[in-house]
Amino acid sequence: xxxxxxxxxxxxxxWLCWLAMVLDGFDLVVLGTVIPTLIKTGDLGFDxxxxxxxxxxxxxxxxxxxxxxxxxxxxxxxxxxLIACVAGFSLFTIAIAFAPNxxxxxxxxxxxxxxxxxxxxxxxxxxNDYAPAGSAGKSTTRTMTGYHVGAVATALLAxxxxxxxxxxxxxxxxxxxxxxxxxxxxxxxxLTEAAPSAAGREPKAGAAVGHLDGTTAAPxxxxxxxxxxxxxxxxxxxxxxxxxGLLLVYGLNTWLPQLMAAAGYTVSTGLTLLLVLNLxxxxxxxxxxxxxxxxxxxxxxxxxxxxxxxFLAVLSVKIQNELLLNAAVFVTGIFVFxxxxxxxxxxxxxxxxxxxxxxxxxxxGVGRLGAIVGPAVTGTLVAANIAYxxxxxxxxxxxxLAVAALLLVPHHIKTDMDAVPAGER
Numbered sequence: 001x002x003x004x005x006x007x008x009x010x011x012x013x014x015w016l017c018w019l020a021m022v023l024d025g026f027d028l029v030v031l032g033t034v035i036p037t038l039i040k041t042g043d044l045g046f047d048x049x050x051x052x053x054x055x056x057x058x059x060x061x062x063x064x065x066x067x068x069x070x071x072x073x074x075x076x077x078x079x080x081x082l083i084a085c086v087a088g089f090s091l092f093t094i095a096i097a098f099a100p101n102x103x104x105x106x107x108x109x110x111x112x113x114x115x116x117x118x119x120x121x122x123x124x125x126x127x128n129d130y131a132p133a134g135s136a137g138k139s140t141t142r143t144m145t146g147y148h149v150g151a152v153a154t155a156l157l158a159x160x161x162x163x164x165x166x167x168x169x170x171x172x173x174x175x176x177x178x179x180x181x182x183x184x185x186x187x188x189x190x191l192t193e194a195a196p197s198a199a200g201r202e203p204k205a206g207a208a209v210g211h212l213d214g215t216t217a218a219p220x221x222x223x224x225x226x227x228x229x230x231x232x233x234x235x236x237x238x239x240x241x242x243x244x245g246l247l248l249v250y251g252l253n254t255w256l257p258q259l260m261a262a263a264g265y266t267v268s269t270g271l272t273l274l275l276v277l278n279l280x281x282x283x284x285x286x287x288x289x290x291x292x293x294x295x296x297x298x299x300x301x302x303x304x305x306x307x308x309x310x311f312l313a314v315l316s317v318k319i320q321n322e323l324l325l326n327a328a329v330f331v332t333g334i335f336v337f338x339x340x341x342x343x344x345x346x347x348x349x350x351x352x353x354x355x356x357x358x359x360x361x362x363x364x365g366v367g368r369l370g371a372i373v374g375p376a377v378t379g380t381l382v383a384a385n386i387a388y389x390x391x392x393x394x395x396x397x398x399x400x401l402a403v404a405a406l407l408l409v410p411h412h413i414k415t416d417m418d419a420v421p422a423g424e425r
Contacts, residue, residue, distance in 0.1 A: 012186040013130050017123040018146040019179055020082060023089065025150020026172045027062075027116050028253075031055055031109070033158035034165035041163070050102040054109055056372060061110035063368030065117025070361025072118075074354055078126035081118060081357075083183050088115035090176030097166040097173075117368065120147075121360035128348035128356060140345035141289030141338060148282050148337075226355075226362060233408055235362060238347055240405035241305070242367035244398040245340030248308065251374030251395060252277065252336060255382065262388035263318055265325075273329045280333025288338040292345055298411055301342035302403055308335040309399030316389035316396075339402070340367065350412065374398075 031054065038046035046054075065085070073081040092112035099105035127139045154172075161167050226235045256274050265273075284304075292300045311332040319325040343363060351359040377394060381387040 012182075013126065013188065014143075016179070016183055016187050017082075017127050017143050020086060020119050020123045021143055021146030022150035022153070023086065023172070023176055023179070024116055024120055025147040025152075026154045026175070027058075027089075027093075027113070028147070029151045029154050030158075030168055030172060031058060033155060033162055034168055037163040037165050043165070044099060044105055045102050050106075054102065054106040057106045058109040058113050059368055059372045061113025062117035063113075063365050063372075065114040065119075065365075066121055066361050066368060067117075067365030068361075069114060069118035070121035070364065071358035073122040073125055073357035073361075077189065078122050078129065078357065079183075079187050079189055081122045082126065082187065083180065085115040085118045085122065086176050086183060087180055088112070089119070090173045090180070092173075093169050093176065094173030097169040117364070118361065121357055121364045124344050124348060125357040125360050128345075129353060138289035138293050140348060141285040141292075141341050144341045144344075145282055145285050148278055148285075152278065226359065231351075234350060234410070235359075237405045237408040238343060238350075238359075238363050239366040241301075241343050241402040242340065242363040243370035243373075244402040244405070245305075245343055245370065246367035247370035247374035247377075247398050248312075248336050248395055249340055249374075250371040251378045251391075254375040255378040255387070255391065258382055259378075259387050259391045262382070262385075262391075269322075269325075273326065276326050276329045277333040278337075280330040281337030283330075284334035284336075284338035285341060287334065288342055289345070292342060296411070297342060297346040297349060298406070298409070301339065301346055302406055304335050304339040304342055305399050305402040305406065308332070308339055309396045309403070311335060312392050312396040312399060316392035336399075339399075343367075343406075346409075350409070 035046075035051045035055070038044065039048060039051055044050075069081070069085070089112050092108050092115070096105060096108045096112065099108055124140055124143060127143050130139075154168075157171065158168060161171070226232065253274070256277060260269060260273055288300060288304060311328065314328055315332060319328060344360060347359050347363050348356055378387065378391050381391050381394070
């Protein structure tokens with residue numbers, strides 16, 4: 001892939017991909033902010049069962065979008081897919097505000113999730129196409145800070161707007177529509193799209209991202225490519241790690257206050273710790289990206305998952321000192337949330353540019369299964385009154401399994417066209 005000079009490298013793609021992740025953060029928490037009102041008022045016929053169905057099918061939509069729509073960015077281009085996905089998410093999210101019943105509400109949430117699920121892999125693939133050589137870790141983690149900023153901003157917005165739940169979805173959808181003209185006007189073709197059209201051949205990856213070096217036209221890509229040597233073992237390891245990573249993210253975000261309440265802490269303490277956990281996540285994203293680019297992504301992602309397991313196990317012990325408790329949760333947030341983002345960064349480095357969107361879509365899609373399983377498993381423990389300390393043991397075990405899975409993945413993928421070791425940048 002040809003490098004782009006610093007004078008030509010605009011900051012527009014950086015900010016536009018970051019804002020796409022803000023929309024993802026909105027979607028993460030918006031349902032949680034309106035469900036209490038929907039259940040309390042019975043609006044649209046909502047009850048606990050209906051809310052659970054809506055929440056689950058939303059995640060299913062996001063997972064399907066990541067698995068089956070995100071790979072299209074390798075065929076039709078990152079820019080086109082990002083624009084289409086943001087448009088779809090925005091229109092369906094606005095439509096949710098006018099849903100007549102639970103069933104339509106849930107279907108529209110799933111359809112909005114299809115577009116949004118593809119946004120994350122496509123945006124991260126774009127940033128890794130566009131980023132300077134040797135900065136894949138930092139580019140990925142920096143882009144993902146938008147995810148947490150969007151989540152926090154949506155929670156704060158809900159404090160002002162709820163119980164007007166319809167307005168929450170209208171604002172989220174309109175925000176996406178406002179982003180669209182900027183994506184259209186200011187988002188250039190990624191280098192993997194521009195180079196073939198300019199030269200009539202597959203761009204050379206070694207110069208910019210250290211992947212594969214080829215001179216033939218880019219072949220069609222899809223999940224079948226992940227089943228061909230040397231990718232299957234890599235895909236298994238990445239898939240397991242991504243599953244465990246999002247199990248931790250969603251399980252903790254959903255149940256941490258309840259786990260702390262079960263441990264004897266006050267409800268207000270549990271809510272405060274959830275905020276502290278996410279503040280640690282932002283700090284961890286910045287730190288993880290810098291260290292991954294400096295010391296190699298595999299070393300850092302293994303360390304991050306390992307330390308996640310350690311600190312999650314530590315939280316199974318009741319800490320009486322409030323300062324120490326907040327410190328322990330903050331440090332846990334540093335490692336837990338950025339572990340999964342480091343998986344995305346490593347995927348971006350391991351796979352050639354022509355497969356990057358497909359591989360990221362696979363990682364994100366399988367990970368969304370963990371996002372569904374995590375809250376469900378922890379909820380089962382809560383219902384059985386064994387959430388504390390068993391919940392933290394389950395989370396720690398997930399971190400250990402992620403480490404074991406990633407040990408199967410090589411530092412770089414060796415092929416007949418191998419150019420530069422991807423994991424050693």
